[in-house]
Amino acid sequence: AQKVTQAQTEISVVEKEDVTLDCVYETRDTTYYLFWYKQPPSGELVFLIRRNSFDEQNEISGRYSWNFQKSTSSFNFTITASQVVDSAVYFCALSEAKETSGSRLTFGEGTQLTVNP
C-alpha cells in the first residue's frame, strides 16, 4: 500500500522567510510519480510539480524548489522569500504506474502554510 506523510500540520512564517515543507512517502513500486499541489482558500487544487522516480534532479521554479531524495523516500518543497499569497494548504501526493489505476493519487494530510506580513 502507498502512503504519504506530511508531518507538519501547520507552519507559520513571516513574509520573506524561507520555508520548507516536508514529505515522506512509502511505496513498493519501482516506478512512481510524486506531485505537489497547492490548495488556496478557494478550494481548488492547483498543480505545482511532478517528478518521476527515476529523476532525482532537484528542480527550481522561481521561488519554488524541490528536493527529491530516493534514499530517504522524501520529496521536500522549499519556498524562498515567502509572500502572503503563498498562504495555502500544500499537499504532497504519490501516483503508482498501473494500467487500471490511471493517475490515481494518494495524498498526504497537507500542511497549512500561513505567511504573515
Add this chain to the structure above:
Amino acid sequence: GAGVSQTPSNKVTEKGKYVELRCDPISGHTALYWYRQSLGQGPEFLIYFQGTGAADDSGLPNDRFFAVRPEGSVSTLKIQRTERGDSAVYLCASSLRSGGTGANVLTFGAGSRLTVL
C-alpha cells in the same frame, strides 16, 4: 470548458436523502476522477473513469455511492440514503489520458461541499 466545473458548489441535505453531484471535465480529457476531502485531511480517491467505464471504483466506501459517465464526458456522483458521515467536499479531476503510467497531471475542480444534517 476552460476548467473542471462542479455543481452544485454547496449542497445541504437531510440524513436519508438522495444526492447527485455533477462534474463537467475539461473538453477532450478522457480520464475523470472523484475524490472526497474531509475537513483537515487530504483528498481520498473514490473512483476513476477512462472514457465511459469505471476502471477503478475501489475507493467507493460502500454501495450507497455510485458514479456514472454515460457519454464519456460529464460524470455524476450519486449518494443514496445519505449519512452525516458523508459530509465532505467532493472533488472531481480530469486529465488528458491515462496510459497506465501514473504520470498524468490532474486538473481539479473547486469541489462540491456536501453537508448532511
